[in-house]
Amino acid sequence: MAHLITLIPGDGIGPEVADAARLVVDAAGVEVDWDVQEAGAGALEREGTPLPGRVLDSIRRSRTALKGPITTPVGTGFRSANVALRQELDLFAAVRPARSLPGIATRFTNLDLVVIRENTEDLYSGIEFERGSEALERLRGELRDLGGFQIREDAGVTVKPISVSGTRRIVRFAFEFARRNRRGSITLGHKANIMKFSDGVFLYTAGAEAEFYRDVWFEEVQVDELALHLVTEPETLDVLLLPNLYGDIVSDLCAGLVGGLGLVPGANLGWEYAVFEPVHGSAPDLAGKGVANPIAMIESAAMMLAHLGESAAAGAVGRGIRAVLSEGMPRTGDLGGTASTGVMARAIARATEQALEAR
Numbered sequence: 001m002a003h004l005i006t007l008i009p010g011d012g013i014g015p016e017v018a019d020a021a022r023l024v025v026d027a028a029g030v031e032v033d034w035d036v037q038e039a040g041a042g043a044l045e046r047e048g049t050p051l052p053g054r055v056l057d058s059i060r061r062s063r064t065a066l067k068g069p070i071t072t073p074v075g076t077g078f079r080s081a082n083v084a085l086r087q088e089l090d091l092f093a094a095v096r097p098a099r100s101l102p103g104i105a106t107r108f109t110n111l112d113l114v115v116i117r118e119n120t121e122d123l124y125s126g127i128e129f130e131r132g133s134e135a136l137e138r139l140r141g142e143l144r145d146l147g148g149f150q151i152r153e154d155a156g157v158t159v160k161p162i163s164v165s166g167t168r169r170i171v172r173f174a175f176e177f178a179r180r181n182r183r184g185s186i187t188l189g190h191k192a193n194i195m196k197f198s199d200g201v202f203l204y205t206a207g208a209e210a211e212f213y214r215d216v217w218f219e220e221v222q223v224d225e226l227a228l229h230l231v232t233e234p235e236t237l238d239v240l241l242l243p244n245l246y247g248d249i250v251s252d253l254c255a256g257l258v259g260g261l262g263l264v265p266g267a268n269l270g271w272e273y274a275v276f277e278p279v280h281g282s283a284p285d286l287a288g289k290g291v292a293n294p295i296a297m298i299e300s301a302a303m304m305l306a307h308l309g310e311s312a313a314a315g316a317v318g319r320g321i322r323a324v325l326s327e328g329m330p331r332t333g334d335l336g337g338t339a340s341t342g343v344m345a346r347a348i349a350r351a352t353e354q355a356l357e358a359r
């Protein structure tokens with residue numbers, strides 16, 4: 001029976017890399033009934049919102065989505081559709097593997113990192129007070145009364161909630177993930193020395209939960225120190241467990257360690273729904289040129305296939321990608337080549353078919 005999957009091409013380079021992923025899923029021999037849903041810039045223009053309700057309805061039906069990036073205006077304008085999607089569907093865990101790939105020259109070799117990022121809380125909760133607003137004026141007054149806190153009159157404010165319940169579920173998820181995938185250690189990044197009541201909750205809740213998972217090594221480190229470890233001795237790290245904001249930043253750092261944003265996939269998982277998407281954004285500098293690297297999106301599709309129980313197909317896509325990269329050709333611009341997104345996608349599709357035949 002065909003899998004019902006919501007496909008959100010997104011905007012910017014999204015539709016280009018989504019076409020590539022679809023081609024490779026077809027080559028992997030998996031039957032899919034794609035429910036294509038427009039979101040992002042096009043939806044905003046036509047429907048007044050980048051994330052129309054029909055997109056969420058579709059995922060609630062299919063339970064699984066493959067998603068391209070969606071642009072978010074910086075500093076002003078509407079709220080991130082990506083953050084809204086994760087919150088609406090309670091996709092509390094982001095899983096972002098960053099692995100060294102054959103034929104990709106990087107400073108470090110043999111890296112095999114996984115970022116597990118809490119996806120719903122922290123500074124990304126969307127609790128914001130605009131500079132000069134009446135609401136912020138009242139908040140400033142309350143904070144003055146409550147604790148003598150002084151916030152400058154010309155400040156804007158973003159609130160950082162981190163809960164025990166929100167932390168407990170991501171910590172359990174991380175430990176179960178480590179067990180299932182035979183990963184030896186989890187390193188938690190925090191800044192609880194400064195943010196005692198938000199990162200403090202993350203740190204202490206995780207420490208308590210870790211007691212139930214003695215078979216997985218657990219360590220905590222301040223996130224600035226983690227940044228140093230990542231650029232000096234990343235081979236010593238395994239699973240990284242982070243609150244939302246640090247997880248976002250460290251994901252890109254890890255992508256850089258293994259060859260760039262064009263290569264790193266991701267999954268957003270909750271109890272009921274799963275949305276697979278690359279770590280990269282809509283890359284406005286490349287959009288419409290047909291030159292984006294489709295591998296991150298294709299790898300995201302492979303993660304989705306594994307999630308759906310199509311492990312043979314997922315494995316074949318992975319081997320197809322590695323075969324093409326090992327050969328050194330074709331390559332997109334980010335990898336030092338001149339190939340288009342389509343040429344790269346067709347090469348991976350062919351290599352995927354060959355990987356299936358060679359089984």
Ligand code: NAD
Pocket residue numbers: 013017068069070071072073082261262263277278279280281282283284285286291292293294296334
């Ligand atoms: P970006 O990831 O879009 O681009 C950063 C750099 O990486 C650019 O130089 C870009 O050309 C390059 N790059 C990204 N993907 C690539 C690919 N597949 N192949 C080759 N090169 C690639 O990050 P940004 O510029 O900070 O963000 C652009 C927009 O995307 C913003 O509006 C941002 O909010 C949004 N964004 C969306 C998501 C998402 O949908 N999940 C994630 C991150 C950023």
